Amino acid sequence: MNFELTEERQMLQDSLRRFLRDHQKALQASTLLGAGGEEGARGFDAEIWRKLSELGVIGALFSEADGGFGGQGFDLTTVFEELGRAGAVEPVLDTGVLCGSLIADLGNKDQRAFLADLIEGNLQLALAHGEANSRYDLAQVEALAKTSADAIVLSGRKAVVVNAEAADVLLVSAREDGASGAEEGISLFLVPRGTAGLSLRGYPLMAGGRAAEVDLDEVHLPLSARLGERGQAHEALLRARARSEVALAAETLGAMETAVDLTKEYLGTRQQFGRPIGTFQALQHRMAQMLIELEQARSAVINAAGHLESPSTAERDLQIAAARNLIGRAGRLIAEEAIQMHGGIAMTQEYELAHFAKRIIMADHRFGDTDTQLERFIDLSAA
Amino acid sequence: MDLSYSPEEERFRAEVRQFLEQKLPAEMSEAMRLGRSIGKEGHDRWHAILNEQGWLAPNWPVQFGGCAWNAVQRHIFEEECCRAHAPRIVPFGLSMLAPVLQKFGSKAQQDHYLPRILSGEDWWCQGYSEPGAGSDLASLKTRAVREGDHYVVNGQKTWTTLGQYANWIFCLVRTDPDAKQQQGISFLLIDMDTPGIEVRPIILLDGTHEVNEIWFTDVKVPVENLVGEENKGWTYAKYLLTHERTNIAGVGFSRAGLEAVKRMARAQMHRGRPLIENPHFAARLAQAEIDLMAMATTNLRIISRAAAGQAPGVESSMLKVKGTEIRQEINDLARRAAGVYAMPFASEAVESGNEPGLGPEGSEAVAAQYFNNRKLSIFGGSNEIQKNIIAKVKLGGRA
Incomplete structure (x- = not known):
């Protein structure tokens, strides 16, 4: 070991x-x-x-x-x-x-x-996959790809495509077979910026960076634009999500570390009632709880990362669901407690804690939130 | 024991409901429901509508232009306002300063300021907190030194809510630096147009400008703007804080919030079914609702005692803690319900309704509200301070 x-x-x-x-x-x-x-x-x-x-x-x-x-x-x-x-x-x-x-x-x-x-x-690059009704389900794809002898035509809409405006090439998913919700029949296509029929409505994100709603209005592509086999993208999407979730879990852990560090420092310096507020036992215990949760989160990330290359995708996905569920819970506790123990100063955009709290909380809205991860974990443990 | 309202109370509720149906502008209600800002104009407009009806100052005695409702009526009014998505009445003049002037102010001050509060001519803000005096408010340092017929004020106030709209500020200032902390504080009324006052915006973590820093440099304030006696300001401030704690439970806000979450969760699909049918989400939602049902009754128990003339004590601290916990939990549920559409930062165009929102109806404001309402457990006496009060009272002096 x-x-x-x-x-x-x-x-x-x-x-x-x-x-x-x-x-x-x-x-x-x-x-x-x-x-x-x-x-x-x-x-x-x-x-x-x-x-x-x-x-x-x-x-x-x-x-x-x-x-x-x-x-x-x-x-x-x-x-x-x-x-x-x-x-x-x-x-x-x-x-x-x-x-x-x-x-x-x-x-x-x-x-x-x-x-x-x-x-x-x-x-x-940016992945244009999620749609208005897909929530966190990778198989809910309604955008369509129609293939003729010499071209592929995409139509549909994609939701909250992170980094879409900066992307030189968008990876766009669309259905070639089956009904929305079917894992079979989803393909990916490489769509360069500026392709006719591709339009973006961009906006800032709460935790920094930008995203866009992507409209695909008869986007004509050459046959060479398809990435991978026709209709077979679902498994690769699952793998890419697994890798992204491990990365995001670690990123959130890092943000949690900083939130804890800032709070520790603040408790030591902020004076109220003639002494540093970190000398109040009520706050000391809460700080201790944050530190305990932080170590739990660290171990959860190690579990997930250690199983990313597991030959069993079920084992891989179970460990990842566990890590992200735990981090969802521990992250919320740490972000909210860090703000509360700072008081008003943490509510300001200027003080750096606010940004870290936003990174921690908003990470819960990518690839599956705390409850969705719990659901995945239950399904995978029952299987 | 009877949980129902009396027939007169029900009649009163019907009257309030009818008024709101007729007089609350639909676009204002819509903006509030979607978590959009209505700006100063919106607040002024609603203020004027209520004033015309004579319902602007439910907590004021009749001789000052109030409607002399009892605590139950006030509660019904607040409940109906929340249900109809009416804007919050800006409390600084009406519910905070006015009771202090009515109890401790001079006749001249009452005659001058109270009508101007009702007419909306004056917009008041509150100058209490300072950078070094938050939970420990009595350690405030802003100095007022008497020179002839005026005070000279120097210092800095912070977290001044909607101070950017205010033309007057009521301030706690230190007039006797040698006295024990609470005993050297005075309560001053200051015209915001006086030279030496500077208002600097504080942008909150959700990008909004609702609070400010206010700097005082050699600001001359006439002595007649002192409320009550010099160095007795802490007594008045404490009196004011008990008024700040009316409607502290926020039952109406929580009910409206819960409805909004349910609406969104019915429309959002999760694994091919409406999210509201998802057992994990439904369980969270149910727990929040169960907590709210009990708290609403706690609130009514206290209100009914207040209507019978008993002053609320430590219970208002309990309501503040539980009430803010429930509201914050509902904000958390709302962001969960919105799914990926919690991530966008609503632009001003979307905020003001000039551009369509991105996700399901009501989703554009959920993340901002979640972060913004972290303030609920911080301001008005943080939840830690409330727990100190509860412990001190209930454990017998050991806080």
């Missing part, structure tokens, strides 16, 4: 932590870029993105076979815990993990050429 990071991952962690600390100001500014930005804005700092790729942050998300130097569960958690600690809003999750996994899994030789651009930081 060994719970230490390998030397390579330790080095990556150190250099990433140092970089993020040195760029704290720029990172903080980029949390507001989405909100202040015009329609079509990126919502993140392109310079930070470039430097992250130079540091190898994106390469660490891919195996050597895919042109990277990592790609395993603990590579993802090493990167994302640090990004979470720093509150970074750069779309490493969407471009790197979610879309990167799909291209690596499903891409043919030509399509896999995107991976090199991606790892070098020259490509932005």
Whole structure:
């Protein structure tokens, strides 16, 4: 048994932590870029993105076979815990993990050429999969793909597509067979920005970054735009979601660490009734509870990351559902207690805790919330 | 023991309901229901409608223009207002300052300020908290030094709600720095147009501007703006705080919130079925409703005692804690119900209703409300302070 990071991952962690600390100001500014930005804005700092790729942050998300130097569960958690600690809003999750996994899994030789651009930081991607009625269910796809002799035509709407405006290429899912809710029949297509019939209604996100509603109005694509086999994308989507959930769990853990650190510091410095408020036992016990929950969350992330490459996808998904359910609960407790123990100052946009609380809480709305994870866990344990 | 309202109370409820159906502008009710801002104009308009009806100041004695409703009637009125999604009556002048002036103010102050509160000519804000004086309010440092016929005020107030709209502020200031903390504080009325006052916005975590910092630099305040006696301000402030705690349980808000969650959960599909049928979500929703049902009765027990002339004691602290916990839980349920559509930050265009919302109806404001209402357990005496009060009273002096 060994719970230490390998030397390579330790080095990556150190250099990433140092970089993020040195760029704290720029990172903080980029949390507001989405909100202040015009329609079509990126919502993140392109310079930070470039430097992250130079540091190898994106390469660490891919195996050597895919042109990277990592790609395993603990590579993802090493990167994302640090990004979470720093509150970074750069779309490493969407471009790197979610879309990167799909291209690596499903891409043919030509399509896999995107991976090199991606790892070098020259490509932005977004997955346009969820729809207004799909909630957290990957099989609920109503958008349609119709194939003729020389073209594919997409029509439908996609909901809350994170990073859509910045994306050079969108990975769009659409149904080629079966009814909405069927796992069979879903395909993915590569749709370059600016393709006729593709339109975006962009908006900022509560926790930083941007997303868009995507309208597909008779989007004509060449036959070569299909990613993977016709109608067979569901399993790859499940795998990409599994990898993204491990990354997101680690990112949330990192944000929780920072929320706890800020609260600890505040309890030591804030004076009321002539003494630091951290000397009140009522608050000390609550701080202790936050620390206990934080260690639970850390172990849950380790469980999930350790099973990401499990030969059994059921075991993989059970561990991930467990981790995200636990983090959903522990995260809510930590975010809310951190705000409460700070008092009014935590309610301000200016004080950094607010951003971390938002990252923690809003993470619950991606890929499945706390209750959905509980449901998945129950289903998988019963199976 | 009888849980039902009397026939007169039911008649009163019908009268209130009819008034709201006729006079509450539909677009205002709609905006409130969807969690949109109605701005100063909206508040002013609703204020004027209520004033015309004579129902603006339910808690004021008749001689000052109030309607002399008892606690049960006030409760019914609040309940009906929430049910109809009426805007909240901005409380600073009407429910906070006015009772203090009516009890401790001079005849001249009553004659001058009270009619202007009713007419809406003056918009008051509250100058209590300071950066270093939150839960420990008595440690406030803003200084007022008497020089002839005026005070000179220097210092800083914070968390001043809607101070950007106010033309007057009532302030707690330190007039005797040598006295024991609570004993050197005075209650001053200050015209916001006086030179030396600066209002700086504080943007909250949901992007809204509802609170401010207010800076005082050598602000000259006429001595006739002192309420009551010098150095007795803490007594008046405590009196005011008991009024701040009326409707502290927020039963009506919680009921309206719960209805909104149910509406959304009926429309949102989860695994091919409406979310409201999902056992995990339904269980959370049911628990919140069960808690609310009991708290509503606790609230009525206290109101009915108040109507019989008994002042509420430690129970209002209990209501504040439970009431805010329930409201915050309902906000949490609302964001869960919205699913992925909790993630967007509603732009001003969507906020103001000029652009269609993105997700299911009512979803655009849920995340902002969830974060914004974290304030409920912080302001008006944090829940920790309320628990100190409960423990102190119930455990016999050991807090």
